[in-house]
Amino acid sequence: MAIMTALDKTLSFQEKALNLRTYRQQLLASNIANADTPNYKAVDIDFAKTLQQAQAGRGMSVDLTKTSPMHLDGNNTAMGDVKPMYRTSVQPSIDGNTVDSNIEQAQFSENALNYMATLQFVNGQFKDMQEALRGNN
Template structure:
């Protein structure tokens, strides 16, 4: 049976805030890595789509802005009717840029599969490293709590 005893500490919210702050950076980095993986997967999936333009974003620049409290650079969409649905966070945490192709293709597609595979693999390794790091942080905190 699971022990469901609740501890009411004298410290209250400051303890929770410190725990949240300790994990916040890695949480934001993992969220951005996850979003980038989706973007790169979309590029790969559209490698044969005529006139598709490969997209990406500068991870380090966006992470710095997110940590500094300036998340997202999405532009608001113009609406011509009050019944239009407003776009918001569903677009992602940042404005995507178009990748500049090394060589033009006949069908106007800018996806370079070598570049996309390399970026996808690197991002996946970075994501796994972030998971390993945050798992280590949580284990250390759990060890400190149980002592």
């Protein structure tokens, strides 16, 4: 049982980081998909600040809003109190859309690389733990 507790503590940070990276990837993908939608406002999260809050025990959930009676009730408690922020538009468009495709695609790519790096780090931790349990040097 002590091994499981140690494993949980070891992977807790990476779990939170991966959950936030996944959520941020969804936000960025939505921004890119709505690049031509009039009056769409690009959103993002402050990853570092949100992760610090999660580590401080402030939870990570997302408030979901129903904009149609056809929508399902959304209680995403996995993310705690994550509040997406509107991205400041570098160059406003005539139709009110604040998505800058170049910025969104760069942020999307950077977030995907960081996600993969975290996965590789977790994979390395698992390998190290397996070797420790086997008694290999």
